[in-house]
Every structure is written in C-alpha cells, then in structure tokens.
Amino acid sequence: MESIVRRDELTTRFRRGLFVGRFQPFHLGHIGAIRTALEHVEELIIVVGSAEYSHSDKNPFTAGERVEMIRAALKEANIDPSKYLIIPIRDVHIHATWVPFIVSQTPKFDVVFTNEALTSRLFKEREYKVERIPFLQRDDYSATEIRKRILKGRNWESLVPKSVAELLVKIHGIERIRELAVSDNPTGAEK
Amino acid sequence: MESIVRRDELTTRFRRGLFVGRFQPFHLGHIGAIRTALEHVEELIIVVGSAEYSHSDKNPFTAGERVEMIRAALKEANIDPSKYLIIPIRDVHIHATWVPFIVSQTPKFDVVFTNEALTSRLFKEREYKVERIPFLQRDDYSATEIRKRILKGRNWESLVPKSVAELLVKIHGIERIRELAVSDNPTGAEK
Amino acid sequence: MESIVRRDELTTRFRRGLFVGRFQPFHLGHIGAIRTALEHVEELIIVVGSAEYSHSDKNPFTAGERVEMIRAALKEANIDPSKYLIIPIRDVHIHATWVPFIVSQTPKFDVVFTNEALTSRLFKEREYKVERIPFLQRDDYSATEIRKRILKGRNWESLVPKSVAELLVKIHGIERIRELAVSDNPTGAEK
Amino acid sequence: MESIVRRDELTTRFRRGLFVGRFQPFHLGHIGAIRTALEHVEELIIVVGSAEYSHSDKNPFTAGERVEMIRAALKEANIDPSKYLIIPIRDVHIHATWVPFIVSQTPKFDVVFTNEALTSRLFKEREYKVERIPFLQRDDYSATEIRKRILKGRNWESLVPKSVAELLVKIHGIERIRELAVSDNPTGAEK
Amino acid sequence: MESIVRRDELTTRFRRGLFVGRFQPFHLGHIGAIRTALEHVEELIIVVGSAEYSHSDKNPFTAGERVEMIRAALKEANIDPSKYLIIPIRDVHIHATWVPFIVSQTPKFDVVFTNEALTSRLFKEREYKVERIPFLQRDDYSATEIRKRILKGRNWESLVPKSVAELLVKIHGIERIRELAVSDNPTGAEK
Amino acid sequence: MESIVRRDELTTRFRRGLFVGRFQPFHLGHIGAIRTALEHVEELIIVVGSAEYSHSDKNPFTAGERVEMIRAALKEANIDPSKYLIIPIRDVHIHATWVPFIVSQTPKFDVVFTNEALTSRLFKEREYKVERIPFLQRDDYSATEIRKRILKGRNWESLVPKSVAELLVKIHGIERIRELAVSDNPTGAEK
Numbered sequence A, B, C, D, E, F: 001m002e003s004i005v006r007r008d009e010l011t012t013r014f015r016r017g018l019f020v021g022r023f024q025p026f027h028l029g030h031i032g033a034i035r036t037a038l039e040h041v042e043e044l045i046i047v048v049g050s051a052e053y054s055h056s057d058k059n060p061f062t063a064g065e066r067v068e069m070i071r072a073a074l075k076e077a078n079i080d081p082s083k084y085l086i087i088p089i090r091d092v093h094i095h096a097t098w099v100p101f102i103v104s105q106t107p108k109f110d111v112v113f114t115n116e117a118l119t120s121r122l123f124k125e126r127e128y129k130v131e132r133i134p135f136l137q138r139d140d141y142s143a144t145e146i147r148k149r150i151l152k153g154r155n156w157e158s159l160v161p162k163s164v165a166e167l168l169v170k171i172h173g174i175e176r177i178r179e180l181a182v183s184d185n186p187t188g189a190e191k
Helices: A027-036 A062-078 A096-107 A117-125 A145-151 A162-170 A173-182 B028-038 B061-077 B095-105 B117-125 B145-150 B162-170 B175-180 C028-038 C062-075 C095-107 C117-125 C143-152 C162-170 C173-182 D028-038 D061-075 D095-105 D117-125 D142-151 D162-170 D173-182 E027-036 E062-077 E095-105 E119-125 E143-150 E162-170 E175-183 F028-038 F062-075 F097-103 F115-125 F145-152 F162-170 F173-183
Strands: A013-020 A043-046 A084-088 A111-115 B016-021 B040-046 B084-088 B111-113 C012-021 C041-048 C084-088 C112-113 D014-021 D041-048 D084-088 D110-112 E016-022 E042-049 E086-088 E111-113 F013-022 F041-048 F082-090 F111-113
Touching: A013 A027, A027 A043, A027 A062, A043 A062, A062 A084, A062 A162, A062 E086, A062 E095, A084 E062, A084 E086, A096 A117, A096 E062, A096 F097, A111 A117, A117 B175, A117 D173, A145 A173, A162 A173, A162 F097, A173 B117, B016 B028, B028 B040, B040 B061, B061 B084, B061 B162, B061 C095, B084 C084, B095 B117, B095 C062, B095 E095, B095 F028, B111 B117, B145 B175, B162 B175, B175 D117, C012 C028, C028 C041, C028 C062, C041 C062, C062 C084, C062 C162, C084 F115, C095 C117, C095 D095, C112 C117, C143 C173, C162 C173, C173 E119, D014 D028, D028 D041, D028 D061, D041 D061, D061 D084, D061 D162, D061 F082, D061 F097, D084 E016, D084 F062, D084 F082, D095 D117, D095 F062, D110 D117, D142 D173, D142 F173, D162 D173, E016 E027, E027 E042, E027 E062, E042 E062, E062 E086, E062 E162, E095 E119, E143 E175, E162 E175, E175 F115, F013 F028, F028 F041, F028 F062, F062 F082, F062 F162, F097 F115, F111 F115, F145 F173, F162 F173
Parallel strands: A013 A043, A013 A111, A043 A084, B016 B040, B016 B111, B040 B084, C012 C041, C012 C112, C041 C084, D014 D041, D014 D110, D041 D084, E016 E042, E016 E111, E042 E086, F013 F041, F013 F111, F041 F082
Antiparallel strands: none
16 A cells, blocks of 8 residues: 555664655644654654745645744644754756755755655655655545635634644635635736 | 626725736727726826736737737727826746735836736735726626637627727737647647 | 937937836936937837846836836926837846847837947847937936935935936935945845 | 648758757657758757756656757767757747747757747747648657557557667656656645 | 844844844854844744855855754754744845745744844835844854855854854865865856 | 876776866867867767856857857867767756756766866766866967957957857957947846
8 A cells, every 4th residue: 555654664764854745734644744754763854845836726825824834733743843844945847956956955864755756756866765654544634635625615624733723714814715716817917 | 796896995096006917918898997997096007917928829919019009009099198007017926926026016006906816815915905897798808708709710809999900910910829729839849 | 429319310210219228217318318219209118127126236226116207207308108108127137038028028119229339239130220329418417326426425316307306205215225335235135 | 731841942952950849759750850851951950949847747858868869869860960969948938039049049040840830930920931841650750649658558669769769768768757647746846 | 333232122022033144154143143033032033045055155055054054053052943943045136026035935023133234124115123133243253254264274163153163074165165266157167 | 287187087988978168259278178078988068058148248159159169160170070969058056956957958978077166066066077178278278368359359360260260250259249348238228
C-alpha cells in the first residue's frame, strides 16, 4: 500500500529533513505527517510552496496566512518550536532549477519527505534521499476535500486543527473561498 | 438583480474612479458602463488589463490596439477627453500585490467600478469603495460573445461602436481571431 | 548645435508621434518639447518610461504620480486633451525587444521625438523616423538638476509648472527625495 | 492539402532558414522536415522552443537533452554539421515580442519553415517569408503520439531515429514520462 | 542621537514585530537588536531580505546559509524559539509593491523595527508603526565591516556569535568572500 | 603564472567540455582558447552568456550577432563543425541556480574551461572539474580592450578574426559602440 512508511529505511536517523506542501489549508493530515517525520530527524524544514499565490481557487491563502496557520497548529499540538523551521518558497516554474532553488533557501538537509511523484523524482535526480510518509486517512485529510466542503457548506472544521479553524474564520477565509469560486477571471481583470 | 446599480450609493460624487477591463474587444456595453461611471466621478481611469498579452484566443489584441479602439470609440461617442485616462497594466500574477501595483501606476482614485468577483474582493480587502455598474444587455454585450460570433461568421458589428468595427477590419483582426482558433500552440512553438 | 530642430524635416506633418521620458519630475522643458511636437503631429503619445520604479534617488515618483503631474501640467498649459495620450511603460531590460514592446503598448505612430542616443538608435534600427526636439534652456530644465536643487534646498519651483510644484508638495515629494538621499540601501532592506 | 509544399515558392534558394520546434522528443518527421528545408537554404537554424521547460507531461525533456537528441540524430542521418545550428530559446510569454526575441538570439535568416498557425502569423506580421513544409506521415510522426505510446507501453521506437531511442533509454526518459503522468502537481509542490 | 530608542514609544507592547535585514553575515549587533525588539513584542518575524542573492561581494551567503546562521546564533543566545520566525524574502525590485509583498509572506504584524531610511519610509507610507532600534557599537557591528575584515585578513570573529564563526568556516565562507573579491564579473560569465 | 595550463591535468581526455564567454566581440584569444580546449575534449559547448543583452556599452552585440561571429570565425579557422556547439544562455541573476540552469540547457559535459573566479567557484561547488586555459597575449586579446580601441578610433582589426571584423562593419557595429558611449541612459528612456 502506497502510504505505508518503509520502516527499514526510517529506522535511520537524519540530521535535518524537508517537508514540502502548499497547505491550502493546513490540516490534521499534515500534523500527522510532521509528527512522523519528526521521529526521524532532529529538525524539520516545512516548505510552504507556491508562496506568491493567493486569492485563487486552488491557492486561496497567502503564504503569510499559511505560515500563521502552521505556527498556531504546531503550538496547539505541543510540537517543540526548536524542532522545525517554516520557509515560504515561490514557484520558479523551471523544474530543472526548482530543487537547487529550494536548497539555496533552506539550511542543509539530508532527507526529503514526500508522497508526490514529481517532487520525489526531482529530488531523486539530484541524489537526495526521499522518503514516503503515511498520511492519516488520506481521502479525507486533503486540502482539496476541505476547500470543496467549505464551498458546499459541509462540515470541514473536524479536518483541521482547532486553531486553524479559528484563524480561517477570523481572516474571513470562508467568504474568500466562496467568492473566488464565482469569479470567472483568475487574473483579477474584468472581461 | 445583480447588475442593477445601487442608486443610493451612487448619489455620492467621487473625485476619480477606476474601471478595469481587458476590452478584447471594446464594445457597446463598455461605452454604457463608462457613461454611467462618468455620472458619478469627475475623472475616470480606464485600466486596460492583461496589457502584455495579445495573439491568443482570449486576448487577440495588443494593449496598443485596445487603447486605440477605446480612444476612437469614446471620440465617436462624444465623451469629453478631459474626463478620462487610459492606462495599460500588465498582469502581475501575484494577487496579493495586484491592487498596490495598479495604485502605483495610476493617479489617486477613490472608487472602483467593477462587477467581477475577484477584482471586487481584492480592492475591498484594501478598503477601497467598490461599486457595481449595470452593463446594458449583458449577455450580448460581452467580449466573449463577440469573439465567438467573429469565429462563426455571425453578425458582431452591431455589438461594437462603428469606429471599433472599422479598426478591427483595418488591422485584419477578423483573420487574426480565426487563425488563432486553429493554432494548437499558445506559445507560438511548433510541436 | 545639437538641440536645434531640423526644420526642413519637421515641415512634414505626421499622424501620430511618440515622446519618451521618465519625467522625474515633469518640468517646463517637457512642456516646451510637447508644444513643439504637437506642431507636427495630430496626436502625441507621451510614454512614461521606467514605470515600475519609484522611491529611488533617480526615480523618486511612481508612474501614477508622474501621470498625474503630466495631466495637471498639460491642463494648466491649456493643451487640448484630445491631442495626447499618456502611457506608462515598464522597463523590459532587453534592448532588443524594447521598441517592439513599446509598439505593442501604444496606438500606431509614425515619428519618434527624442534627443537620447540609445532611444534614437533603437528606433532607427527598426526603421522608425526619429526627430530631435529643442529643449528650452536644457541645462536648467533637467530633472536631474531639479532633484539636485530639491536636495540642496535651493529654488526648484521656477523650473516646473505651478501645478506640478503643488502636487509635489501635496504628496510630500520633497521629504521623499531627501529621505531617499540618506538611504544606503536601494532595495529597502536593512544591512 | 495542407502539408503539401508549395513547390513554386521553394524553387527559390534562401541564405538561411529558421525551423522552430519543441522536439519532445525529436522524431523521424523532424528529420524529414529538416532534409526538405536544407534543399532550399544554405544553413538552417533549428530553434528548440520552450527551452526552460522540462519534467512536465508536455515537455518531459530539458533543452539540453533535446539538443543532444538532435545532434545525435542529425549525425546518424549524415547531415553535414556545417549546414545547421541548434539554438534553444525560452518562452517569452508575450506574443508581441516573441519574433523580435528570436531574431535577437539567432543569426540573420530570410525564411521560416513552419506549419503552425500562430508561429506563421507572428512571423508574417513582421514581414518574414514563411513556408509550409511537408511532414512525412504526420499522424504517426508526432511528438504527442510518441509520448502517448511510451505511456501506454506500445511501440514508439520505430518513430524516432535509433540514436534518439538509445538516448531516451540512457537518460531514463521512459520512466520519467510515466512518473510525470501520475504526478498531480505540475509545480512540484505537495498539496 | 539617532540610535537611541525612543523609550516613550517602546513602553507600548505589540503583538508581533517585523525586523528586516540581509544578514551578510548575521552579527552581534543583530543579536542586540533582536533582544531589544523582543522586549516589546510577543513574537518577532525576522525577514531575511535579498533572499535570492548569493555569491556576490555584497551578498556572499545564500538565504539558506543565513537562516542557518540566525537559527544557530539565537540558540546560542538562549532566545526562546517560540518567540521568533525567520522568513526569507526575495527582492521584488518594485518599491511600490515591496511592503505589500512582505505583508503577503508573513503573519500579521503591528510594528516594524528598522533604522534604514527607505525601509522606514515605505512602511510609514502604508501606515505601519515604525520604531528605531539601538544597534550596539554600530560602526563595528556592521556586516560591511565584517566582510572588509575577512577580505583583509583582520580579526572578524569577535564581531559575530561563536556559532556563526564556526558555520562560516565550515561552509568555506572565508574563501568564498576572498574569491568573489577577485572576480571581475558579477553574473558569472567569462568576458 | 595564472594563465599557464596545468598540463598534468589536461593530459586527460574528456568527452565534452564547456567554455563560457560573453564574446563582446569574439576575438583571437577566444580562438586560441577553443583550439586548446579542443585538444582535450571530443566536443566543446561554447556558451554565449548574458544572451538577452545588447546595445549597451559592455554588451553591444545581440546573442544572434555573437553566434554569427563565432560561427564565421571558426569556419575561417577551419575548425571542424562536428566538434562544437554554440548555445546562447541568458543571465538568471540568481547565482545559486546559474550552474543548474546551464546544465539544463546543454548536453551533458564533464569539464569546464574558464579563468574567471566566480564561474570557477560556482562549478566547483557543484563538483564539476574546472580547468584554467591559457589565453594568448591576454592584455591585448580582451574584449574590453577591443571595445576601447573601437571607441578611440585605434586599430582593433588585428585583434579579431578577419571574418569577425567584416561582420562588425557589415552590421554597423562600430557606429553602434560609439553611439552607445554617448548615451546617458542604459534603459533607453529619456530623462
């Protein structure tokens, strides 16, 4: 099964790991993944990808809002702040330089945690150790599912940490997602 | 009904207004919208959005051609040239800085006229006053409809000012729209 | 003498002319140049170059502020608003595509007014007609001289239209120029 | 019929021709096209378009890998290396400056070989001579078809030069295309 | 005196503060500044500016190396990791959108600590509260001074935290600064 | 002495080498360097750096003009066209991704020939083999010296291949260099 961690590998301890996500929004599956990763590294770099995007259907939240969500959620989960760093990284749109760009923006790391095929391939082509990580209840704990539920007015609060739910409400994130859904123009220009 | 102007609001007079569009092409609905806006402001800034794009199915005309269309159409409509400015603005692709970028490229304004959901939200998040504006016969007077009619060889001339129809013919715009429709390659490269 | 207009050439009338400047700030020399140009064209496109820059020692004002200056000054000078267009254009940084980019952002023109060597060469290489234009009292009526006088607290108001002087004061432009002069860091970052 | 060369035109000899493609991958149809073009020019510039893209479903290979394919295939086909140049060109995303950008990156040329509608239009608008070129067995000899066959595990080797097939295997290109097909995320970021 | 903190202001407590620097390299003056700032805020966002630059005389270190320096130095100084966030931010080169871009990449903040004139002006123009902060022994504790000493082989270790000195040696930063000084070509291209 | 080749190293034969230059213009020193490099590799990739720049004092010629110079000069020097490739590469302005970008745009290489300090360091940091290469009569055979001589009207023709001298004259390169020298405005905008 795809999301089973290869335990043989992960008995190894690493100095620093990298975990890449867009976190639109940050949810309980991410918390689970971070807990698992932290069992195997001394420090984890959490990369907030597509950092320049916001206010679109796939990327409703700014990088700053996402950093704030993650910070609040990890505090709520009692995860030691000396164990992780949160680094927003913009898209470079050139796959051949994406990994070197991430490397230039982060402290040195020796393992990458990801289940995504392209991310995995790009790091492997540069000789990085890549580990799959089990996401808890993958189908539910997905950002796509959460945005869909928000749109349809169904329960989404149970899929995110309490602090994230509160923050989403406070920044009017629910209205934002709904308004973006009726916009027919992703660049903000009138037809 | 969504495209009815909120008259209570618009009894207020503003110093300068902003009206954003792509104008691919400029049509009679735009003329109607500009006339309405001009009843409520001393001066109107007409922003030609997605200014760097042209020669694609959604953006067939260059910003320069669009500026020329608007200039000719407003002259034809006897709209006083001291009442408006036409400013082309490129897409910045970062929604979080789109409004500040527009603000940096235009004289100070105090109201924004738009019916588009994202445009409206981005300006409101920065505390700008945003007004809806009634587009006359919205379904017909749409640039998408006009491009579709040009493609299908149906009557489109009645939807645009006479001067715009003449300009489109003069710059071979009809052929351009038809040729772009059969191109399978938006970046201009052969497969 | 370099700044004498070649009258033989300029007896020709052109349909539309282009006049490129950065206008940091717009001054009486520019007014003189525009008046001269307007004797030879039906319509003049005033390009506000380096449009994305502001808040630096060479480019203190935003494109929007510069458009507002030009608009106010031409109104003060009673120049017919149907005779000119003001188009802000960002730097493309690739000289080989600078002229085609300007062409794509402006209505069709058939003559370029400039005294600047590179601007002149780039348009001539693309077969555009380029005309020199006499700037009145060139040494004084220069934007560099005006910024220098503002910095040193000497009289600069006599070099710009009254409306520009008022606008500069209203937007706190004097303080801005002086503060930028003591900044040791053009990208806004602390060392 | 569209892919028939207009022989009347092509009896003319040109000094230097331009042939634009993405070559994802380079195949036997391209070889045929280059042979035909070389009958009519002294030297052919082969432009590798979308040069900055790789590791995506439509653009699996880097420009460097594509240059290496073309070089090897033309050697295998005994085409004289003094007769062609291979120039990678990135997308500029602004159609209005795409042709001037290509012109700035290549030696002077006097004819363009292409069957693509937009490429053809953009060059013609700048007064370049554009010639259609017959692709051998167009339906099969298409890069899209080859990528599809690789994905489905069907025979693709017969559609490309032997040297290209070997290179694709050597750089693990087959696995790359298959892995990219299951990636749900073109920017390399985890959801 | 310029570097004296305005104590009347700073008796106020803020929720979150922003401190911008390039940190080339991070030194004892920065530690002092951060300690002072932390007396007045619950959390401090440390922005690593010019994040995309490295390997140049003014910006020898990558953002990742700078993040690692700061992290190590703050740990060495026993500063509570729940009290700060480190966010690398690239230059946007458009001063008019620099502050909105920073705002989009960081959690909400209500005070900015800076002594730099342009940084101060840009935040004040957007109505942010800006506080000066006393740098200890400013002339010595400057990154420019440290890079100069490294070049000249004079003592620089006493100006940075011990952990930073160790990291600089470990990543061969001393050699890097010296080699960059003899490069005559900032873009890495041979003449 | 710095420009002496380390003969012990260069007894090794490499598969493919990389030689980076801006070639403004291409001169006899470059020919000498290429001849030397070709003694040690089967194929040489000649990278034309800063490819997007032209019409400035340091970069007067377009990449296309430079490719044409190199092609003509190597033909004049009877260098086998199957032995080299010419690849224009734009500046990426991010030193940390410059080498990976070059690698993505070129066929695989196993040695880099350069005397430039930064180029050398960036390739060495990525574990590439870097070789110094003796430039013949370095002081004279420098592009800077040639541009200076052209400006001052002194003999420059003896420093470049005959075919390059002819091409420079044909494209009016001499006038271009002289006109650019009197331009006070590198971005082509009037002050």
